[in-house]
Amino acid sequence: MKRSIILFFISFYFSGIINAQDSHYWSQQFGTRSALLSGAVLGGTNDNTMIYYNPGALGLLDNSSISINANAYRLGNIRVENALGQQADFESAQVGSVPLLAGGMINTKEQKWKIGYAFITPVDFSFKGIARLEGNEDLIPADESTGLEEFVAEAGVTTKTSELIFAIGLGRKLNENWSIGFSNLFTVRSHSYQRNFSTYVFMNDEERTLVGANQNQNVEYYNVRYAAKLGAVYRKGNWSSGLTVTTPSLNLFGNGTLASNIALRNIYLNDDNERVSGVATARQAELKSKFKSPFSVALGTNYEKGRSSAGIAVQYFSGIDIYNIMEPTPGSFVRPAELAPQLQSDAFLRNRAAAKSVLNIAVGYEHKLNETISLLFSGRNDMSYFDDQLNEGTGIKTTISSWDIYHFSGGVTIDHKNSSLSLGLLYSTGNTGNYEQTGNFDPNNVDLVEGTTTITNARYSNIGLLIGYTFYLKMFSFKNEPEN
Template sequence: MKRSFILFFMGVATCSFLHAQDSHYWTQQYGTRSALLSGAVLGGTNDNTMIYYNPGALGFLDNSSVSINASAYGIGNIRVENALGQQADFESLQVGSVPLLAGGMIRMKDQKWKIGYAFITPVDFSFKGIARLDNDYEVIEDLESPGLEELVAEAGITTKTSEIVLALGLGRKLNENWSVGLSNLFTVRSHSYQRNFSSYVFMNDEERTFVGGNQSQNAEYYNVRYAAKLGAVYRSGNWSTGLTFTSPSINLFGQGTLANNIAVRNLKLIDDNRISGVATARQAELKSTYKSPFSVALGTNYKKGNSSAGIAIQYYNSIDIYDIMEPAPGTFVRPAELAPELQSDRFLRNRAGAESVLNIAVGYEHQLSDAFSLLLSARNDMSYFDDELNDGPGIKTTISSWDIYHFTGGVNLDHRNSSLSLGLLFSTGNTGKYEQPGNINPEDINLLEGSTTITRARYSNIGLLLGYTLYLNRLSNNKEAGD
């Protein structure tokens, strides 16, 4: 009896849904002109987005003080086919805005030194989906329940992940060709995840016996970490080349909560007995850890006449699988004598990890007039999701595992003291090998345990980018000239 009960709880505990933009490094780009060029600006551009892209370019900035505000407004759609089987899809349509970057530069007496700050939103992902089945299927053997049984099944996921980065950058111009810099990146990450799964069957016996199982999972935490980015830029003639190294993150502090609750009613075991029971655990104020990898980026920009082009390549190292929070062992199944060997720490497990990825961005700009330019760009955004996170029980909170491709086009209008950008962004990605645990197959005798299937998932997004840059020192210079 104990062995059969273990099999059930392991099956249901792995019925968790994987997450689209929560496993990518290049989902967002920052600033005005830099965002329209998909970040292909490692050789430098004349605003303080260099605090993030390449602090080595800060020493070449012409402006002592710059304030930047940029927002992306988008409509995103994620669909996972057959989330419960039988064409019951998960689909999430989100409309919202993302403030990409706001910051400025601090005026220094020594113009060779440049100090800047920025607030950046690299991650802002939300997903909410519900799939439901309600019909008659051949679920239970005719010896117990002749004919078709009434089945009601439902799965729902709500998740939100956000990160805010405070970047403090320092750059120095060494000579006419070289500049170096360092950015200190403090990242505050918050994540909440809730999943509910239920399946209920009414047997065709005299008692109309009710057989069912349901599960609810919850994980939420915040975390603060630090990383350093070292950069250098070399300029010569029409060429400008940049190189950056970003350290692995250092965990500072954070905490969170994990909960997993399972209930079964009249579940048939291998020995033909039916039992009811629960497995439940919740642990709060757990120390949280979140890691970002070492990365290296190389890019070059070329300008000739009215045209300029850039390319940027960034490699992110892999991260071994680790526990975001470490729950303590404790009683999970009740009555405990049904399966005392099942401990809560195994089913509360919440892990993360990353495979190595290589992303490439290309951008092109054509100056139509002194004040007006056209910009086009494209980039890939490879998913760092590690398939080994699918193995074993626990709370699995990642939704996306597919690669995304971004395309951007827009215009930039330069004024005497400011710059205004307007652009359109389109992103798309899909996979035919999406691993979907918790699928309900009415033809499977182990219906309530769910099964893992390979299905198709699709992601698309269309957005509007609005960017504005204000060059404060130009205002000051003009005012002094007027006086």
Template sequence: MKKTLVTAALFTMLTLPVLGQDSQYWTQQFGTRTALLSGAVLGGADDNTMIYYNPGALGFLKESSISINANAYRVESIKVENALGDEADFKSSRLGSVPLLAGGMIRTGNEKWKVGYAIIAPVDFNFKAIARADGNFDLVDDSESIGDEETVAEASITNRTSELIVAIGLGHKLNENWSVGLSNLFTSRSLDYQRSLSTYIFLNDTENSLIGGNILQNADYFNIRYVAKFGVVYQKNDWDLGLTITTPSLNLFGNGTVASNIAVRNLKLIDDNRISGVATDRQSELKTTYKSPFSVALGANHTFNRSHVGVALQYFAGIDLYDVMKPAPGSFVRPIDLAPQLQSDEFLSLRSGAKAVFNAAVGYEYKVSESLSILGGFRTDMSYYDQDLNDGAGIKPTISNWDIYHFSGGVTLNRKNSSLSLGLLLSSGSNNSYEQTGGFNPENPDLVAGSTTISKATYSNFGLLLGYTFYFRKFSLSGDAPSSD
């Protein structure tokens, strides 16, 4: 179908921080030294981040500490090409900051038992973008409208996904070489998603007739789930080895709302007759289910001379497609006799799932002096997005289905009662076969569900990491005697 573009305009809205992604497990790293090593610390680290990485290492901790790790300044950018055919892209970028972990250790009076706690924000994803195309396109057969039709199309997406983990860890030192542990992870997940598409086409007839389509989808929910992580650490001489096993999640409770509204005016759907109608429903207080996969991780850390090297590997199992919420079937189209076979549960469905992924990390530290260390790390961050979620109707909120590669580097300054880490974070990812749904494609317009196109999506991040650990009680966890400095 030929087209002639007269004018095209793109409006891009800057967003709140795009911190974290919505289809990766390793986007964020926690703690100070740990973040600069890119999480390659499964063999153990001397702070309470082990509650998250490997609770087996808690038994070897000697001091009580509280730590906060923050990305003080961070610029992330997402671009999805061809949100409205070839005419406009989705772009989202923002400068922001957010604390990622706070926690500490509790004195037990027994040097072989350690208890820790942490509050962790592994996901804080915020994407908001608007694209608009305004021009003349040949969209209607010349028998009805000769020449190009004046057209205005606008699409928007808003996705705010966040998770907060409250973790309670328990570690037990078996002997000088072995320690085991268990972390109880209670995760709260929330989603607020909106997608809209409005298209207006003016025919070249005597009435300048209007053809229009409007789509609006909404989904919001929260969910609480529980995960147990078991860990074991073996330390001898200059070697530290770690193993963790994380259980599939246990769904606890949650609820949410889904809504969909489709309106068409003077549109040809089945035959040559133009019709108008709406398809709309909203269902609230629906029970929610959200799942985390089984995973197993293995890591090794080795110290020699002034250097320290760490490697971490983690496998995440897949999750079969499932319904996050289960809307009830019911009449969706008005007037009802227009399409009685279409039911609400199909258009309001919100599904999730995950493919199996494997991630790897490597970190290096060089100790310049007792008070100064230089650190660097690299890790993969494969997307677990299952492409089968693209099939069928329903609400599809996932944005970031691309693989990401992270680089980190910086320094740690150690003092008697505290340590300060400063570093740079660089991340990049792309998908050259990004399936963009719900847009406007002049070559193949669909005013009911929106057009689906294969385009390119890119992600980039530049951040300045500021991490701080404060030893608020410079005592051994097993008693009142001060620990050695």
């Protein structure tokens, strides 16, 4: 094919808040001190983030009326090469904020059990990208159209995924060394996804025949699931160790909508050398949804000596086999039906999920400068659980990130009599050379319906500011109050 490229990059836009990724378990850390230590606190820390990290440590809290609030403010950048071909990359720079955790302790007359609650934001991911190309390429066989054909190609993705966990945990101190507990984790997940890809080519014939196609995919659902976390802490001397086990999630309820539309104009679909036009369209609403989180086990230890302390935490997440988030039913898809009567809507509407097993490790260090001010530093890996098998077959693939991330943080805590202030810097980076990018425009392999799929590079970086407050004040009380 003649390669005389005259390609004009007309417009390019990409924006989004990338505070957490959509295929990672440790994108966010929660609380004030715990977040600056990257969650390396399984041996316990004196605030109610233990509801999430290790409910076994709740029984060891000195204060039964803690309230905590932490927010992260971030500037993120992401780059995906060859978003619409070799001349166009997706690249972003954006500012956003995430409320990481808000919660407190409930004061009851039963002093043996400590009860806490928390609202946690483990996932808050949004992504919006549009890439557009137009120019002249040799795309149509010379017997139909001589010379270079004028073309326009555009691809766009908009997605938002968020999760909110409501956690209520109980812990009890058994003796001077042991404490146990468990947390109930109710997770509300919402997800919306829209993708479009269009290509239009004008033939150099007398009629200036338009050849083109456009594809639109839409997914929207919410889901509520439950999981339980069991924890235990053992303390002796300067050492404190913790173990947690989190059950696989139990699906409670949810529903959503799937839609896919393809429109073709003067396209070759088979070997009979006849250009045809048609549409393939389907939409199914009020489908029951399910989303799964895996079994996991975590082990960690903390050591304190003098003004310094250090911690390490390791967490294993099991894999999840491929499943359908919603179950579309077979139905008519292509119209006129004689173009492809064998194609049914369920194959093109299916939205699958899966997770490969991952192992994450966090280390943290704290040094007290004096009775009031402490310095904290930490790092952790955050391996992507994206399963490459999801790239195979038809359907709607909604996962954006598939790269491993490494997080680093450092900051200071300032303690007062009844409160504590935490300030810190957060930095994250990740990349992959094996990112599968669909919807490319390749002049050497023209697929006007779905574009081509290429293996390319993707890079991610994020810098943020953590601001957290811990108040040692009474929030609620279930004790009997004297009557007036």
